[in-house]
Each structure stands twice: as structure tokens, then as C-alpha cells.
Amino acid sequence: MRSYLHYALRRFAQFVLVVFIGINLAYVITHATPIDPVEQSIAAVTSFGNTAPEAIAEMRRSLQELYGLNGGWLEQYSTFWSRVLRADFGPSLSAFPAPVSSLIARALPWTLGLLGFATIVSWLLGNLLGGLAGYYQQNRSLKLLGVLAMALHPVPYYIVALALMIVFGFIWPLLPITGGSAMNLEQGWNLPFIISVAKHSILPALSLILIGVGSWFLGMRSLVSNIVTEDHVVYAEIAGVDPRRILGSYVMRNALAPQVTGLAMSLGGIFNGAVITEKVFGYPGVGTLLVDAVYAGDYGLVLGVTTVSILGVSLGVLLIDLLYPLIDPRVQVTT
Amino acid sequence: MITILRDLLRYNGEFRIGFALIAVVAAMAALSFASPYPPNDVYVVAPDAPPSAAHWFGTTSRGQDVFWQLTIAIRNTLGFGLLVALLSRIISILVGLTAGYLGGWADRILMAINDTFIVLPLFPILILFYFVLRDSMSTVLLACIMASLGWAYDARLIRSVAMSLKQREFTDTAIFSGMKTREILLREHLPYVMPIVFSTTLNNMNWSIGLEVTLAVLGFMDINTPTIGGMIYWANQHTAIVAGVWWWIAFPILLVVMTFVGLYLLAVSMNAYIDPRSRLARMGGGRS
Amino acid sequence: MNGAPILTVENLKARFRTKHFGVSREVPAVDDITFSIRRNEIFGLAGESSSGKTTLIKTIAGLVRPPLELVGGRAEFSFLPDAPTLHQASPAAVAKVRWRHLSYIMQASMNVLNPLRRISATFRDFALPHLGGTAGDFERKVTEHLALLRLDPSILDAYPHELSGGMRQRVTIALATICRPDFIIADEPTTALDVIVQKDVLGMIRSIQREMGSSVLFVTHDMAVHAALTDRLGVMYAGCLVEEGATSAVFARPRHPYTRHLIHSLPRIGDDRQRASLAGSPPNLADPPPGCRFHPRCPLAVQRCRQARPAMLEAEPGHRVACHAVEEGRS
Numbered sequence: 001m002r003s004y005l006h007y008a009l010r011r012f013a014q015f016v017l018v019v020f021i022g023i024n025l026a027y028v029i030t031h032a033t034p035i036d037p038v039e040q041s042i043a044a045v046t047s048f049g050n051t052a053p054e055a056i057a058e059m060r061r062s063l064q065e066l067y068g069l070n071g072g073w074l075e076q077y078s079t080f081w082s083r084v085l086r087a088d089f090g091p092s093l094s095a096f097p098a099p100v101s102s103l104i105a106r107a108l109p110w111t112l113g114l115l116g117f118a119t120i121v122s123w124l125l126g127n128l129l130g131g132l133a134g135y136y137q138q139n140r141s142l143k144l145l146g147v148l149a150m151a152l153h154p155v156p157y158y159i160v161a162l163a164l165m166i167v168f169g170f171i172w173p174l175l176p177i178t179g180g181s182a183m184n185l186e187q188g189w190n191l192p193f194i195i196s197v198a199k200h201s202i203l204p205a206l207s208l209i210l211i212g213v214g215s216w217f218l219g220m221r222s223l224v225s226n227i228v229t230e231d232h233v234v235y236a237e238i239a240g241v242d243p244r245r246i247l248g249s250y251v252m253r254n255a256l257a258p259q260v261t262g263l264a265m266s267l268g269g270i271f272n273g274a275v276i277t278e279k280v281f282g283y284p285g286v287g288t289l290l291v292d293a294v295y296a297g298d299y300g301l302v303l304g305v306t307t308v309s310i311l312g313v314s315l316g317v318l319l320i321d322l323l324y325p326l327i328d329p330r331v332q333v334t335t
Numbered sequence: 336m337i338t339i340l341r342d343l344l345r346y347n348g349e350f351r352i353g354f355a356l357i358a359v360v361a362a363m364a365a366l367s368f369a370s371p372y373p374p375n376d377v378y379v380v381a382p383d384a385p386p387s388a389a390h391w392f393g394t395t396s397r398g399q400d401v402f403w404q405l406t407i408a409i410r411n412t413l414g415f416g417l418l419v420a421l422l423s424r425i426i427s428i429l430v431g432l433t434a435g436y437l438g439g440w441a442d443r444i445l446m447a448i449n450d451t452f453i454v455l456p457l458f459p460i461l462i463l464f465y466f467v468l469r470d471s472m473s474t475v476l477l478a479c480i481m482a483s484l485g486w487a488y489d490a491r492l493i494r495s496v497a498m499s500l501k502q503r504e505f506t507d508t509a510i511f512s513g514m515k516t517r518e519i520l521l522r523e524h525l526p527y528v529m530p531i532v533f534s535t536t537l538n539n540m541n542w543s544i545g546l547e548v549t550l551a552v553l554g555f556m557d558i559n560t561p562t563i564g565g566m567i568y569w570a571n572q573h574t575a576i577v578a579g580v581w582w583w584i585a586f587p588i589l590l591v592v593m594t595f596v597g598l599y600l601l602a603v604s605m606n607a608y609i610d611p612r613s614r615l616a617r618m619g620g621g622r623s
Numbered sequence: 624m625n626g627a628p629i630l631t632v633e634n635l636k637a638r639f640r641t642k643h644f645g646v647s648r649e650v651p652a653v654d655d656i657t658f659s660i661r662r663n664e665i666f667g668l669a670g671e672s673s674s675g676k677t678t679l680i681k682t683i684a685g686l687v688r689p690p691l692e693l694v695g696g697r698a699e700f701s702f703l704p705d706a707p708t709l710h711q712a713s714p715a716a717v718a719k720v721r722w723r724h725l726s727y728i729m730q731a732s733m734n735v736l737n738p739l740r741r742i743s744a745t746f747r748d749f750a751l752p753h754l755g756g757t758a759g760d761f762e763r764k765v766t767e768h769l770a771l772l773r774l775d776p777s778i779l780d781a782y783p784h785e786l787s788g789g790m791r792q793r794v795t796i797a798l799a800t801i802c803r804p805d806f807i808i809a810d811e812p813t814t815a816l817d818v819i820v821q822k823d824v825l826g827m828i829r830s831i832q833r834e835m836g837s838s839v840l841f842v843t844h845d846m847a848v849h850a851a852l853t854d855r856l857g858v859m860y861a862g863c864l865v866e867e868g869a870t871s872a873v874f875a876r877p878r879h880p881y882t883r884h885l886i887h888s889l890p891r892i893g894d895d896r897q898r899a900s901l902a903g904s905p906p907n908l909a910d911p912p913p914g915c916r917f918h919p920r921c922p923l924a925v926q927r928c929r930q931a932r933p934a935m936l937e938a939e940p941g942h943r944v945a946c947h948a949v950e951e952g953r954s
Contacts, residue, residue, distance in 0.1 A: 014447060014450060014451075017447055017448075017451055018450075018451045018454050018455060021448070021451045021455070022451070022455050022460075025455075025460060026460070026463060029460070029463050029464055029467055030463065030467055043469075150349075150596070150599070150600065150603070151596055153599065154541050154545075154595040154596055154598065154599035155592055155595050155596070156544075156545035156546075156548055156549055156595070157549070158548060158549045158552055159548070159588055159591070159592060162567075162584075162588070163588070166576060170576060170577075230734070231729065231733040231734045231735050232734055232735055232736060232737045232738065235727070235729060235733075235735035236737070236748065236749070238684060238686055238721070238727060239721060239722050239726070239727070239749050240717070240718045240721030240722055240752075241748045241749055242748070242752065245748055249737070249740060249744075249748070250737055250740075253739055254737070254738070254739055257739070264454070265453050265454070265488075267454070267456075268453070268454055268455055268456040268457065269456075271456040271458070271459075272456060272457060272458035272546075272549075275458050275459070276458075276549050276552075276553070279553065290459060290462060291462075291553055294462055294465065294466050294553075294555065299466070302462065302463060302466050303463070305459060306459040306460065306462070306463050309456050309459045310455060310456060310459070310460075313454065313455070313456045314454060314455075317454050327739075328739060329739065329782050329784075330738060330739075330782070330784050
């Protein structure tokens with residue numbers, strides 16, 4: 001138990017470090033660049049149509065306050081952190097006067113649901129199929145799956161999403177290709193709404209899953225094809241241990257440990273994929289929110305989503321790390 | 336080197352396919368130098384023409400020939416990927432070798448930073464960069480930014496090779512003969528990590544090209560330099576799919592998918608060839 | 624010792640065939656080997672590394688899978704009659720004899736215990752299907768067996784990484800003997816253990832063998848271990864068996880020049896002569912020398928040794944050797 005506490009503390013320290021570096025990166029990007037973000041935002045907002053000079057002056061003042069550009073370097077830095085820690089990113093410019101935090105709070109469940117579902121499904125499916133493919137290396141259909149995975153895995157999320165959209169939206173219009181649910185439904189725990197949400201999430205989830213399954217499949221297959229040659233598996237085989245037991249408890253189980261670590265390490269990448277997939281399908285999550293905020297020049301919203309995603313991904317990683325000793329009892333001793 | 340290439344071509348199916356795909360892609364990029372149209376000009380040909388003998392891949396709604404536009408776009412995209420890969424290799428090798436060789440506290444600190452960059456969601460950070468820099472975001476600047484964010488995963492791989500090198504006798508010999516740490520790392524260890532550096536280069540190119548396409552499609556980078564992502568961006572701007580100008584979007588996607596799959600297959604087959612375990616065995620260490 | 628052999632090996636041949644990036648190689652690692660092992664004896668197999676010892680026991684144990692392939696011959700167990708080798712027997716028949724009749728103890732440096740499974744679970748996986756009975760019965764049997772080997776039952780709750788290397792090897796021996804098998808194959812079971820632990824583990828194998836009356840095929844390159852433990856001894860060189868006899872007889876009067884070299888290179892208390900090392904190195908098995916494979920390193924080699932392979936002949940009752948010099952009375 002004490003060793004677990006030690007381990008958990010180390011993982012927590014890593015979590016704090018990730019958040020610290022990530023947030024500081026956001027600070028440096030927004031404050032230490034030679035380009036004045038205030039003027040940039042004003043240019044973005046005023047590029048279409050004429051705006052009165054007084055309005056611009058007013059906007060400049062409020063933006064300077066919002067960016068925390070008042071006062072010295074230290075004051076700016078501490079203002080920035082206090083905003084982050086209070087999750088107060090001011091009002092959204094594009095959806096004025098709604099505060100950024102409430103916009104994010106509204107979008108977050110969509111992203112969490114889509115991302116959580118797609119990640120878990122693709123992780124389980126990819127590992128199961130990849131494990132079988134690594135164990136039964138001569139199986140024809142598993143070999144074919146391997147070829148498919150190889151062709152799909154390196155393709156970026158955007159392309160797969162676009163291809164799905166073309167196929168199921170234009171060529172064979174079977175599924176809704178935009179939005180999170182039908183517009184005319186009352187949001188809540190009622191059946192029509194839930195069905196609509198599920199239907200709308202099929203394509204975005206599918207594009208995340210297609211790529212996800214491919215990469216977990218390939219990783220698991222190569223892990224398993226190495227593990228089957230390991231001493232403890234060979235020994236169990238020559239001892240005549242039940243083959244199903246060997247596949248389950250000696251091969252798959254042991255290959256899962258690095259795949260759990262892999263999941264933690266790729267959460268950030270999966271989130272990247274979710275951002276673009278959401279935008280392609282107009283899914284009302286934080287990805288769409290982020291991209292639209294950039295188009296609208298909404299500084300508070302961009303910063304808010306960036307911060308929340310850094311926090312969210314690192315929390316996800318921390319959670320996996322803390323559960324990891326359940327999968328691999330050795331970790332408490334060795335790290 | 337040539338014999339390795341020959342062996343791989345002859346006996347590794349994955350390498351053969353990857354090699355063929357990349358050869359086609361590279362040939363396309365090379366053709367850009369023979370392009371009859373200036374790459375940045377629009378309305379040089381009749382717009383919206385479907386594929387024909389005159390315009391093999393058709394023309395865009397902006398009056399560009401898709402085939403010739405594609406040659407310059409893939410050249411820029413490949414160049415971008417290479418630049419990011421080369422720049423980030425410098426950081427990966429530096430961090431990986433140093434952490435693996437020094438061990439102890441230096442290793443722990445470097446790896447804590449390393450793991451941070453593995454975990455951080457880079458896409459929102461890149462978007463934040465674009466948000467601040469806007470029109471000042473050039474392709475080269477984006478390459479530098481991505482290189483400084485995308486080195487961590489490969490640094491970890493290099494570190495693990497460096498750690499095993501440290502146990503080897505020639506390291507001790509080098510230390511006793513009075514070589515400095517920097518010399519040991521560069522002269523004795525670097526040659527052994529080069530194969531893994533090479534295969535990670537290919538994977539890193541896939542990563543950076545994927546992000547480049549994604550950013551460009553959203554319009555979050557310099558969209559006036561023709562790249563694959565830039566082409567898809569303009570096609571989307573002109574709602575090419577709805578307008579039925581499918582060739583504008585299909586051919587860039589086809590070509591970039593060939594690039595991804597090709598680079599990936601090359602990396603995979605090369606990894607099989609330089610499998611660290613068989614390499615270590617050949618170097619005379621480790622368990623057989 | 625009663626005379627009926629439990630294992631009869633006759634003209635056994637096996638080879639490795641590899642093809643890696645166009646270079647194909649064929650390595651005859653087990654070349655025409657004949658010997659037998661009786662009930663209730665410890666048969667030692669000696670020879671330096673890469674002499675084909677491990678390949679021989681793999682072939683005997685039926686662990687023949689590519690790149691290793693069986694060329695011919697017989698390795699028949701008395702508990703599985705009518706099957707020339709385990710490799711050729713039906714999988715169902717083999718599954719029935721594994722662990723019940725035939726078990727293995729591997730090198731201590733190998734991680735044969737599943738790192739993510741408690742010892743108790745490993746015992747269940749390996750032995751429960753053979754021993755049967757209720758969970759309580761089984762647990763009692765395991766605890767009794769551990770007590771017999773003087774192991775604390777609390778190790779059942781441990782994970783392998785929580786035990787020392789020596790303790791892990793003791794657990795492996797308990798695991799290999801829990802079903803009281805007739806035949807145990809032990810491949811370098813004490814290599815990589817420190818000397819004190821080694822002595823302990825050897826004693827453990829000896830006492831459990833006596834207790835159960837099993838036969839043991841004990842493989843090690845360490846001649847001192849053979850002298851201390853085995854009843855009979857076979858010496859391998861470059862894929863061939865070159866000498867075989869009662870351990871005491873072989874040590875008292877080694878006939879093959881290679882055996883003599885192995886025995887004479889053992890350190891002895893009070894003997895501080897410089898030990899002569901053998902010139903040259905073991906041959907590359909992919910391209911073995913013609914004639915007697917030992918001839919390039921043999922001090923007694925003559926023209927005949929370079930051309931003809933010596934046959935395994937009885938030098939005295941129960942002591943066979945494959946050497947032209949012995950045959951011709953030059954040695």
C-alpha cells in the first residue's frame with residue numbers, strides 16, 4: 001500500500017508538470033510573441049465591414065484587459081494563472097455575453113461522450129482482434145484485417161471523416177452528417193432525443209473508431225507475436241496448459257499492460273483527432289467550439305478550450321496511470 | 336546500404352509496396368519542376384473541367400490544372416514533412432542520447448519533460464499559435480513549431496537504445512581512453528541509433544503531414560502556398576463535393592493517402608529489418 | 624535400478640532450417656543420436672554451449688516447430704508406446720502425458736513463471752486439470768507438496784517478481800514435480816544461480832527424484848554438477864553424442880579426448896597445475912568438418928579421423944564411445 005501511495009504521488013507530480021508546462025506554453029504563445037494579439041483580434045473582427053473608431057478604441061481597451069496585458073510582466077503572469085485557476089476566461093466575444101466557461105461546459109459532455117465511447121470501443125476491439133491475429137498468425141481473415149489496418153492506420157482523421165461523409169452523406173445518404181441531434185427535439189432523457197443523438201454520433205464515432213481500431217490492432221498484434229515466444233508462454237505450452245487459458249491469461253493479459261500505457265500516451269493524439277472529426281461533422285463538442293472560435297477571433301474561448309483540453313487530457317492520463325497497477329502488479333516495485 | 340535496399344526489395348512485400356507508393360509520390364513531386372503553369376496563379380485554364388486528355392485530373396473551380404497543381408502541392412507537403420522530421424530529429428537525438436547516457440537525475444528530469452510533450456494535446460496548441468500569429472504564420476515557421484513540439488515520442492525510443500549502448504564494453508573503453516561525454520555520444524553512440532532515427536523519421540513525417548493537412552483544411556496555416564491540405568481547403572471553400580467537382584478533392588486525397596501508407600509501410604519494414612533485439616544480438620550482446 | 628528403459632532414443636536427427644532475407648541455412652543440430660534412459664535414474668547430458676544439448680531435449684520433448692524440424696529416428700517414451708516421437712503422436716495423446724508423466728525444469732535465468740499471475744494461479748493452471756478434485760483438495764495437495772520440498776505455503780500468494788531468483792527456481796521445481804511425473808527434463812536448472820543456492824537446488828532435485836522414483840534427464844555444461852548428481856552421463860560435441868556411460872566410470876576413465884578435456888579442466892583442490900585449454904573453438908554447425916567433428920581440435924587426430932565418422936562402440940560393458948583412436952587402441 002505504501003508503495004502504491006509512492007507511485008500515485010509520482011504520477012500526480014507528472015500530472016502537475018504536464019498542466020504547468022501546457023498552461024505556460026499557452027501563456028508564452030499568447031504573451032511572448034512579437035505579434036500583438038489585441039491588434040490581431042481587432043483586425044479579424046473588423047476585416048469585414050466598417051466599424052466606428054470609438055467602437056474600436058472601446059474594443060481595444062476591453063481586449064487588453066481580457067488578455068491581461070495591463071501592468072508589468074509579473075502582474076500579467078499572475079493574472080493569467082488566476083484566470084486559469086478560477087476557470088474564468090471572461091465573456092465570449094462571438095457569443096456575447098455568454099461566459100466562455102458556460103460555453104465549454106455545454107460542449108464538454110458531447111466531446112466526452114463521443115471520445116469516451118469511440119476510444120473504449122476501438123481500444124477493446126483493436127486489442128481483441130489484434131491479439132487474435134498475433135496468436136493465430138496463419139488465419140486468413142485475420143491476415144486480411146491486418147492488411148486493412150495497415151492501410152487505414154496511417155491515414156489522418158480528417159481524411160477518414162471526409163470519406164465517410166462523402167459515402168454516407170452524398171453517395172448513399174443513410175445517416176445524418178451534421179450536428180449532434182435533430183434540431184426539433186427537446187434535449188433531455190427522452191427516447192426520440194437519445195435515438196437522434198445516437199444516430200448523429202454514428203459517423204463521427206465511426207471515423208474515430210476506424211483509425212483507432214487499426215492502430216490498436218497493429219500494436220497488439222506485434223506485442224502478442226513477441227509475447228508468444230516469451231519463456232512463460234512457451235513453458236505453459238509445453239506443460240499442456242489449456243490453450244484458451246494460455247491465450248487469455250498468459251498472452252493477451254500480458255500484452256494488455258503496454259497497451260494501457262499506450263492508451264495513456266495517445267490520449268492527446270486521439271483528442272486531436274476528435275477536434276477535427278467534430279468540425280467535419282459539425283458535432284457540438286469542444287472541437288467545433290475551438291475551430292469556430294478561431295474563425296470568430298474569440299480569444300477567451302480559444303484560450304479556454306486549449307486550457308480545458310490540456311487539463312482534460314492530463315486528467316485522463318492520470319486516471320489511467322492510477323489504475324495501471326491493477327493490470328501490472330510489478331509497477332509499484334520498479335518505478 | 337545498397338545491399339540492404341536490395342534485400343528489402345527482394346524479400347519484404349511490405350517494403351516493396353511502400354517503395355512503389357513512395358516512388359510514385361516522389362515522381363509526382365519531381366514533375367512539379369516541369370509544370371507548364373505557375374503554381375500560384377489562378378484562372379490559367381478553363382475552370383471545372385472534368386478529367387480529360389488535356390487535363391488528366393481535371394481542373395479546379397479556380398481555373399487550375401489539378402494534375403500540375405498536385406505536383407507542386409505534394410512537393411511542398413513532402414518538403415514540409417522532411418523539414419519537421421529533420422528539425423525534430425535534432426531534439427530527439429539530443430534528449431534521447433543524453434538522457435540514456437547520463438541516467439540518474441538528468442534522465443528523470445529529461446523524461447518528465449519528454450512525457451509531458453507526449454501527453455500534451457498538440458492540436459489546440461498549434462491552433463493557439465495560429466490564432467496569435469495569423470498571417471505571419473509561414474510554412475517554415477509552422478515546421479519549426481511542430482518540430483519543437485513533436486520530438487518526444489522518438490526521444491524515448493532513442494533513449495532506450497542509448498541505455499543499452501551504455502552497458503556495452505566499447506563505452507567503457509571510450510571513457511577510459513579519455514573521451515569526453517560529447518565525443519562518446521556523437522562518435523560512439525550516434526552510429527548505433529541512426530537506424531532507429533531513420534525509421535522514426537518516416538513516422539514523424541506521417542505525423543507532421545497529417546497535422547499539416549488537417550490545419551490547412553481548416554485554413555489554419557498559410558493557405559497560399561500550395562500544399563495537399565491547401566488544395567483540399569480551396570476545394571471545400573468552393574464546395575467542390577456539392578458542386579460535383581469531385582476530382583478536385585479525390586485526387587489530392589488519393590495521393591496523400593498513398594504517401595501515408597507508403598511512408599508507414601517503409602517504416603514498418605525497416606523496423607523489422609533493424610529490430611533492436613536482432614541488432615543487439617548482431618552486435619554481440621543481449622540475450623540471443 | 625531396474626533395466627527397462629523409460630526413454631529410448633534411436634538414430635535421432637533434427638535440423639534447423641532458416642531463411643532470413645534470402646540467406647537460407649541448414650544446421651544439423653542433432654545428428655544421429657542413440658541412447659536410452661532407465662527408470663529411476665538421473666541421466667546427465669554434458670557438452671559446451673551450442674553443442675546441440677538444448678535442441679536434443681527439445682526434439683525428445685516434442686517441441687519441434689519451425690525453424691527446427693525432425694529429420695528421422697525415434698525418441699520413444701514407455702508411457703506413450705507406438706509413437707516414435709512425441710512430435711508424431713496425436714496432440715490429444717501428448718496433452719494427456721504432459722505434466723502427468725513428463726515435465727520440465729528450465730534454466731533459472733528464464734522467466735518461466737507468468738509475471739502477472741500469482742504463484743497459486745500458476746499451480747492451478749498447470750496441475751489442476753491433471754490432479755482434479757475439489758479446490759480444497761487441490762489446495763491441500765499443493766501445500767503438502769510444498770512442505771515436502773520445505774517451501775513456505777505463503778509463497779502461493781506472491782507474484783514471481785516478489786521472490787528471489789533461487790526461490791523462483793525452487794517454485795518451478797515444485798511446479799514441475801507436483802503431478803509426480805515419471806520423467807523430468809531439466810535444462811541447466813542451476814546455471815545462473817549462486818553456488819550456495821545451486822547446491823540447495825541440486826539437493827532438492829535429488830531428494831524429490833529419490834522420493835518419487837522418477838527419471839531425470841539433466842542437462843548442464845557444468846561437469847562438477849554431473850559428478851555430484853548424475854547416475855549416467857552422455858557427452859555431446861557439435862550435435863553428436865561422443866561418449867556415454869555410468870558417471871563414475873566416465874569420470875574414472877574418460878575415453879573420448881573431448882570428455883577427457885572436459886573432466887581435466889575441472890579445478891581440483893590441491894592441484895595447481897596450469898590447465899591446458901583446448902585449441903580452436905567448436906565448429907560452426909552450419910558447416911561441420913568432415914569425418915570426426917572433433918578432429919580439428921583433437922590431439923590424437925590422424926588421417927582416418929578427417930575422413931570417416933567414428934561409430935558409437937562399446938569400449939567396455941555399459942560404456943560407449945565414438946572415437947577412432949579408442950577403437951584402434953591408441954587411447
